[in-house]
Amino acid sequence: MKEQKKIPSSKVKRASKFVQTGFKVGGNYIRHYSKKVIQPDLDRSELDERNAGDIYDTLSELKGSALKVAQMLSMDQGILPKAYSDKFSQAQYxxxxxxxxxxxxxxxxxxGESPSTFFDAFDIKAANAASIGQVHRGRKDGHELAIKIQYPGVAESVVSDLKLVRPIARRMLNLQDADLDMYFDEVKERLLEEADYELELQRxxxxxxxxAELRDVSFPRYFPExxxxxVISMEWKDGKHLDGFLAKNPSQQVRNRAGQALWDFYNFQIHQLQMTHADAHPGNFLFQENGQICVxxxxxxxVxxxxxxAVYRAMLxxxxxxxxxxxxxxALKSGIIYPDDSAEEKQYFxxxxxxxxxxxxxxxYHEKFDFSDEDYFGEIYAYGEKMMRDPNLRKMDKARGSQHAIYLNRTYFGLFMILHKLGATVDTRKYLSEK
Amino acid sequence: MDTPSQIQLAYRAYVEDRCKKPESFEAFSAYLKSQDIELKGSYHSLTRIERDIVLGTFTESLHRLENAEEYLEYSTREKVLACYYTWLEELGEIRTFLKVLSQHSMISLTTERFLKSVEPVFKAYIEDLLNEGSDTGEIADRKIIESRYPAVLWYNTRFIIQYWLHDDSQDYERSDAAVEKAVNFVFDLLAPNLLDSGFDFFRFLISK
Structure with a gap:
C-alpha cells in the first residue's frame, strides 16, 4: 500500500502559505509606517524591497501548479532565481x-473490458508516476505497452489551484486584472490541455x-484504439532517465550526441513547425547508451x-x-515597451x-556552445536573483511581454538546464541561420 | 424471472418513463394489472420495492467482486475501494430512477429509507473484511471502539452516495476522486497510527 502513503500537500496548506505572506507583507507595511512616524522622509524603496523578498521566499517554498505559474510568470520577466531551478523538476501538478x-x-x-482480459498481461503496480497520473506496464498482441492513466478530476483541481495563486501573482507582478488574465489564460489553457488525453494522443x-526524420530522436508508437x-496506450520504451544515464559516465562524444539530438528536436519544432513540445523536463526523455534519445x-x-x-526569432x-x-x-512589437511609456520607463525596460x-x-550567437560552462549559468542565476529583488520591476503597472513567450521561454530554459546537466557541446546556429 | 424482479423492473420503467413516482401503491398495482403482472402478495408498499431495487445493486456488486480474480489479492483498504467502485457502477444503471426518487424526498435520499435495506448487508460485509484486516495488522486493534468501525464506514458510504448523486462532472470522475480520498482518510484512521503509539506511551507512563 506504499503508493497511498504519499499524501499531497492540501489546498488548505497551500492557501495558508499565501496567507502567511499576506501577514508578512502586512507586517512590512506596519514596520514601514511606524518607522515613518520617526523618520517622515523615509521613502518606499526599503518597503518594496522587503515585500519583494518575502513574496519571493514564499514562492520558492511553494510546490505544485502554484509554483509552476509563479515560476513561468517570473521567467517571462527574464528572471530565473536559483531557488526555482532546484524545484524545476518538481514543478508540476x-x-x-x-x-x-x-x-x-x-x-x-x-x-470497455477488465484489463485482466483486455490485455495479455497487465501489471497492477505502477511502473512510473506521471505528473497527473501514472504509468502501468502491459502487453497485447505482441506489443509491450506503457499505459498511462490519469487521476480523476485533474482538470478541476488545476482550475482551483490557479484561482488560489491568482491574488499573489497579481500582487507580485503588480498588474491590472486584464493584463494578468492574459498570462493566466495562457497558463490555464496549457494546463487544461495537459489534462486532455485525447488531444495529447492526437498531438x-x-x-x-x-x-520522424530527425537524427537520433525516436518516439514510442501510439495505440489510439x-x-x-x-487512458493512453503507447509502446514501452527502454532507456535511462537523465540521472541514470549520467551515472554510467558516458563519453563526451555520447553526451554531445544526446545534447545535439535534444537541441535539434526543440529547435526544429520551434523554427520549422512553429509548434513545440513545451515541457523540457528530464523526466520526459529516455536516453540510450549511445546517446540517442526517446521523447x-x-x-x-x-502552438x-x-x-x-517573427518577433521571437528576431530577438534570438x-x-x-x-x-x-x-x-x-x-521591443514595441513584443509588448515589452509601449508607445505611451515615459522615456525613463522605456529606457529601464x-x-x-x-x-x-x-x-x-x-x-x-555562436556556431557551437559549451553548455557545461558553470560561469554562464551562475551569471544567469545571479542576474535572476537580482531582478527578482528589484523593487523597480515590481512598480511596473503594465504587462511586459507577450503571453506566448511564457511557454517558449520555459521550454528553452528547460532545454538549457538539461544540456547543462549533460555537459554537452552543441551546434547551436543550425536552425537560426536556415530558413 | 421471478415475480419480485419483474415488479422491480416494471416499477423502474414506470418511474423513469414518467419522471415521477406513482401516486400510491394502489395506483401502481392497477398499472401492474394493466401490464398483466401479478403482485401475488410480494409487495405491500412502494418503499419496499424501492429498497429492494437498491439492495439488488449492492448484492450484485458483491457477487461481481467475488468473481473478480484480482479482488482476492487486494488488501482490506483496496477491497473496500473496489466495493465502492463496483457499487457506483451498478447504481449508475439506476441513476435516473434514483434522481427521480430523490426529487420526492424532503430529507436527503441516502440518509433516508432507500439505503436502509443495504445497511445490515453492508455492515456484515465490512465486519468480515475488518476481521481480516485485524488479522493482517492493517486495522488497529482498539478494544473499546473497534465495534464502531462498521458504523464509521457506513457514514462514509452515505457520504459517497450523496456526493455521487450530486456529481455533475464528466463520467462522474469527481466521485471517483471522492471515493479514493474518503476511503484513504478512513483507513488512515483505522490503521495503527499516532493515536495508538500515543496511547501506548501514555499507558506506559502511568503504569509505573
Missing part, C-alpha cells in the same frame, strides 16, 4: 497515486510523425502564432542587439531586455 481498484475501474470504463502522433479520455510525453504543446514567431539574432532602432521596434537577451541568448 502532482496528483496522488491511483489505488489498484481505481486503476481497474478506469481501464474498464475506457476500454503525440502528429508531432512524432513530423519529427487502446486509449480513451483518461515520451506530448502533454504540453505550444506559436506567426506574428509572434545577435544583430538585433547592435541596432538600437530595430531593437526598440521589436529596454536595458533589462538588452541585458537579459545578451545573456540568455548567448548560445545562439
Amino acid at each position: 502532482q496528483a496522488p497515486a491511483l489505488s489498484g481498484p481505481l486503476v481497474m475501474k478506469t481501464l474498464r470504463q475506457y476500454l 503525440s502522433i502528429e508531432l512524432s510523425e513530423k519529427c 487502446w486509449s480513451g479520455r483518461r 515520451l510525453d506530448f502533454g504540453c504543446v505550444k 506559436i502564432p506567426q506574428d509572434f514567431y 539574432q545577435p544583430e538585433t542587439l547592435t541596432d538600437p532602432v530595430y531593437f526598440e521596434e521589436q 529596454l536595458d533589462i531586455m538588452r541585458d537579459s537577451l545578451a545573456m540568455v541568448c548567448k548560445p545562439f
Whole structure:
C-alpha cells in the first residue's frame, strides 16, 4: 500500500502559505509606517524591497501548479532565481497515486473490458508516476505497452489551484486584472490541455510523425484504439532517465550526441513547425547508451502564432542587439515597451531586455556552445536573483511581454538546464541561420 | 424471472418513463394489472420495492467482486475501494430512477429509507473484511471502539452516495476522486497510527 502513503500537500496548506505572506507583507507595511512616524522622509524603496523578498521566499517554498505559474510568470520577466531551478523538476501538478481498484475501474470504463482480459498481461503496480497520473506496464498482441492513466478530476483541481495563486501573482507582478488574465489564460489553457488525453494522443502522433526524420530522436508508437479520455496506450520504451544515464559516465562524444539530438528536436519544432513540445523536463526523455534519445510525453504543446514567431526569432539574432532602432521596434512589437511609456520607463525596460537577451541568448550567437560552462549559468542565476529583488520591476503597472513567450521561454530554459546537466557541446546556429 | 424482479423492473420503467413516482401503491398495482403482472402478495408498499431495487445493486456488486480474480489479492483498504467502485457502477444503471426518487424526498435520499435495506448487508460485509484486516495488522486493534468501525464506514458510504448523486462532472470522475480520498482518510484512521503509539506511551507512563 506504499503508493497511498504519499499524501499531497492540501489546498488548505497551500492557501495558508499565501496567507502567511499576506501577514508578512502586512507586517512590512506596519514596520514601514511606524518607522515613518520617526523618520517622515523615509521613502518606499526599503518597503518594496522587503515585500519583494518575502513574496519571493514564499514562492520558492511553494510546490505544485502554484509554483509552476509563479515560476513561468517570473521567467517571462527574464528572471530565473536559483531557488526555482532546484524545484524545476518538481514543478508540476502532482496528483496522488491511483489505488489498484481505481486503476481497474478506469481501464474498464475506457476500454470497455477488465484489463485482466483486455490485455495479455497487465501489471497492477505502477511502473512510473506521471505528473497527473501514472504509468502501468502491459502487453497485447505482441506489443509491450506503457499505459498511462490519469487521476480523476485533474482538470478541476488545476482550475482551483490557479484561482488560489491568482491574488499573489497579481500582487507580485503588480498588474491590472486584464493584463494578468492574459498570462493566466495562457497558463490555464496549457494546463487544461495537459489534462486532455485525447488531444495529447492526437498531438503525440502528429508531432512524432513530423519529427520522424530527425537524427537520433525516436518516439514510442501510439495505440489510439487502446486509449480513451483518461487512458493512453503507447509502446514501452527502454532507456535511462537523465540521472541514470549520467551515472554510467558516458563519453563526451555520447553526451554531445544526446545534447545535439535534444537541441535539434526543440529547435526544429520551434523554427520549422512553429509548434513545440513545451515541457523540457528530464523526466520526459529516455536516453540510450549511445546517446540517442526517446521523447515520451506530448502533454504540453505550444502552438506559436506567426506574428509572434517573427518577433521571437528576431530577438534570438545577435544583430538585433547592435541596432538600437530595430531593437526598440521589436521591443514595441513584443509588448515589452509601449508607445505611451515615459522615456525613463522605456529606457529601464529596454536595458533589462538588452541585458537579459545578451545573456540568455548567448548560445545562439555562436556556431557551437559549451553548455557545461558553470560561469554562464551562475551569471544567469545571479542576474535572476537580482531582478527578482528589484523593487523597480515590481512598480511596473503594465504587462511586459507577450503571453506566448511564457511557454517558449520555459521550454528553452528547460532545454538549457538539461544540456547543462549533460555537459554537452552543441551546434547551436543550425536552425537560426536556415530558413 | 421471478415475480419480485419483474415488479422491480416494471416499477423502474414506470418511474423513469414518467419522471415521477406513482401516486400510491394502489395506483401502481392497477398499472401492474394493466401490464398483466401479478403482485401475488410480494409487495405491500412502494418503499419496499424501492429498497429492494437498491439492495439488488449492492448484492450484485458483491457477487461481481467475488468473481473478480484480482479482488482476492487486494488488501482490506483496496477491497473496500473496489466495493465502492463496483457499487457506483451498478447504481449508475439506476441513476435516473434514483434522481427521480430523490426529487420526492424532503430529507436527503441516502440518509433516508432507500439505503436502509443495504445497511445490515453492508455492515456484515465490512465486519468480515475488518476481521481480516485485524488479522493482517492493517486495522488497529482498539478494544473499546473497534465495534464502531462498521458504523464509521457506513457514514462514509452515505457520504459517497450523496456526493455521487450530486456529481455533475464528466463520467462522474469527481466521485471517483471522492471515493479514493474518503476511503484513504478512513483507513488512515483505522490503521495503527499516532493515536495508538500515543496511547501506548501514555499507558506506559502511568503504569509505573
